[in-house]
Amino acid sequence: LQAIVDTAVDAIITVDEEGRVEFWNQGATRLFGYAAEEAVGQPITALIVPERSRESHLQGFRRALQAGTFLKTEGMAEITARHKDGHEFPVQISLAMWQVLGRRRVTGILHDLTRQKQLEAQLLHAQKMEAIGTLAGGIAHDFNNILAVILGFTELAKMHVSANSALERQLREIELAGKRAKDLTKQILTFSRFDQTERQPIVLKSLIKEVVRFLRATVPTTIALHTHLTSEASVQADASQIHQVVMNLCANAEYAMRQTGGTIEIRLEDVAVSAEQAHLHPELHEGPYVRLSVKDTGPGISDEVLPRIFEPFFTTKGPGEGSGLGLSVVHGIVTGHGGAILVHSQPGQGTQFDLYFPVTHPTAHHEIPLASPSYIGGSERILFVDDDPSLVRFARDFLAQLGYQVVGYADPQEALTWFTANARAIDLLVTDQTMPALTGEALALAMRNVRPDLPVIVCTGFSHTMTPEKAKALGIEELLLKPIEAGQFAEAIRRVLDGAKVSRSP
Template sequence: MIEKPSYEELEERIQELERLESDRRRKDEQLIHSYDLMDYIISHAQSAIAVFDRDFKYIYVSRRYLTDYKVKEKNIIGKYHYDIFPDIPQKWRDVHQKSLAGEVLSAEEDPYYREDGSIDWTRWECRPWYEYDGSIGGIVIYNEIINERKQANEELRKSEEKFRTAFHTSPNAININSVEDGMYIEINEGFTKILGYSREDAIGKTSVELNIWNDIKDRESLISRLKKDGVVENLEADFIGKNGQIKTGLMSAHLLRIDNQDVILSITRDITEQRKLEAQLRQAQKMESIGTLAGGIAHDFNNILFPILGYAEMLLEDVPCDSPFQNSLKGIYTSALRAKDLVKQILTFARQENSELMLMKMQPVIKEALKLIRSTIPTTIEIKQDINPDCGVIKADPTQIHQIIMNLATNAYHAMEEMGGELKVSLKEMEFGTLDLINPVMKPGSYACLTVADTGKGMDKTVTDKIFDPFFTTKTIGKGTGMGLSVVHGIVTAMGGAIHVYSEPGKGTQFHVYLPVEKSLSQEQAITSKAELQGGTEQILLVDDEEAILQMERLMLERLGYQVTSRTSSLEALEAFRKNPDKFDMVIT
């Protein structure tokens, strides 16, 4: 017989059932709330999200999914995914099956081809979701259309590619250095070309370690200005290349932040050749100014010298050969001739001396000059020749070419006089383009290159900067006047050529003379012979504003038998001629 529960026991059971029912209702409410919350979260997610069961029917979708895949009006919840998208590629079917098998698959950039032929770039992830018992309940697909980001990344990639191309192909030296330790982070090919350091040489080292700065004060100035202003424009400095050569650069630098690192971006333009050309132009202008002054002085000196030579020559003719005055007169005449030669050099330097230009080949003149040099210098100096017989024709005065060779060879001899050495003279033809020209007066074309090199004492930059200045010399008294190289410079420049010197103390000196080559010998000029002096009895009207020259010329002409009327004023001479025009057979001015 079953024992009936007591009233108290029934009341307890009823209360327990009520409590259980209350818990169930609360859990149902929580479950409904969780469902609603998840539905709300998924529905309002910024990404396109779809949740499927194992049969690949829709459980949840986000509004973004409905919009992105244009299924807002199809009420897809509970429907089979492949019915909604019957033409879905096999690729996606495979992804879905792998995910249902437990795999998590994703892609950062993947094209989605629409029916209208357009393409959307997507970022997606497909992963399984699990039931309470641990079994796979279906899959979740997260998808985001990233067209704008893809376009931004593509534009960034193109921009970076343009920067990378500009960085590495720029002819300027570009380098990026760390602010913290000054080490090179990156350099471009222009840096390597200008200074000779490869990436392996420079990356991880500082400019101080590479000894790039010719004057460390320039680096200190750069750092100081960067700290103050964050930017430096057009800092001119000299840099030492890997091979030891000095390069002049115009640098601009900026403080930047790249990849969370403070760096210095520097761009340096090589202006070495520009500065050389500017120096040559200044030298040419200086030489022209000095030449104008020297030419004026030389003309005045010539006016003084001319009657001295004339009177000395007449006295030598008049004084008997056994006269004690003969030697004195010869001394006066010889000294005057030397003075005349010096005046000629000054006028040549000033480009005011007329030259007899003709089309000529340099080879015979060079060989003749070297024979003369060989006979006058000691055997401790060896002469070597490398004369190209095919070097072209130039238009020049042979005497001046001889003068150039003798002057340069004599200088080389003096540089090797004490210790001996090697004098090498070479001639070859070179082609110069517009960018190759080393002097403002040069023009593109073919040039005969005469090189005179010695192994003597050499010169430092201070001396080489002045060697073409008139009257500058490093020789002892009696070894030169300091006009030789000035004259050579004047001759070469007047011919449209250039002269360049390279020298180092203890390593000798090289002079390179460049003279323009002519096309042919068809215009060769004839050399006329000088006529012998002849006397006469004709009437001559002689005009000169220098009284001393006038008297000397009058005396010379009268010694030759001519009848001379002299005037120091052109107006007086004109008046004399007008009064008696038939009287004069010749007018000399």
């Protein structure tokens, strides 16, 4: 029986009526750190109960003996236990009272809940981040519509004022502020993982070297910058976003050591995630990864702050020193790439961020040259649909300025009704994606049921459902992300119209 009990994974402990240990198996030794010869004869509360809780546990034990049952604690309960080295951890305990020769004994089976609690905390954190991300994406959609109106009419106004005039300079300031807000919205969308980006196989080592060259020119000389880049593997990634990740992490490290100086160490290495690691961190899977580590020798992060560092707009910096989006953006980028981010930090011992990216095999990638934005016009007929009346007015004014004939609707149902009666009266449909009653996708499909060769451009500030891949699969010629600069908007329209002419030519 002793051998059987000692093979049990859990701790099995028996105490007498005084609460002194009579039996202590090998599982108890593994769990609490005491050998059986150290534990037997000692009060159980002195061995495994935190000092602050010992008196209440002892009183409960005595009441249970008097009542002859453990009532609520008989069965399963969770308590905080104490290891020999002093650290505390959660355990699940099952108690039973029994008698031998008229003397009562209590036997407990104790199971370590540390891993279970860690997994529960990670799940709750992931759900919290997902909920915040969904909220952020929805806000970004509305904000992008507002920015589209501000930037659109600003660019339209600039077309009617003299260059270098006072009014032109004032409009330029409005435009610059709008573009800063556009960048902030892009960060929010990146955090929420709904940003639509171009990814291709890239060798991280080359990219990190480029970032480090830039960092060496910006990090003060009081902070040393060391690199250890050994991985030659490729990952499927957006280069600009990985650049942003490294810059954000190093900017935080620099801020933490700005007054004292220190060291930033960047490592890039190939690692194989084991089944055990994947079990501990559900966002990881067993297999090959590239691990990017950014480590600093700063003051570290306190236990109170650490759980909140990836929350958007949470910051420990002073007013005007940070938006609180840096680490939330990093989190969104890494998880959006199918990776994971782990943090190790203790006050006074610096901080290390470990970023895991799944390895991919490089494939041929063809760069598509981007033409410079310009106000290219035409004389074709365009149907513009958006549930924001201000954007409809901007499109009508701007496109008319470029020579186009424009029909605009803020109600997609009304637009569909008009189109059904005038299907050959337009050359292009430009529609918003997220609209009440009828999405841009649904509107485009309904119109193509009437006229299959209708060219379509879909615009979106944020969408759960519309991606570049889906737009391509639906035959939509262009998917544009709001807020769209006027020159890019004009160029996209011209590109789609010219493409339609080529496809129709014999």
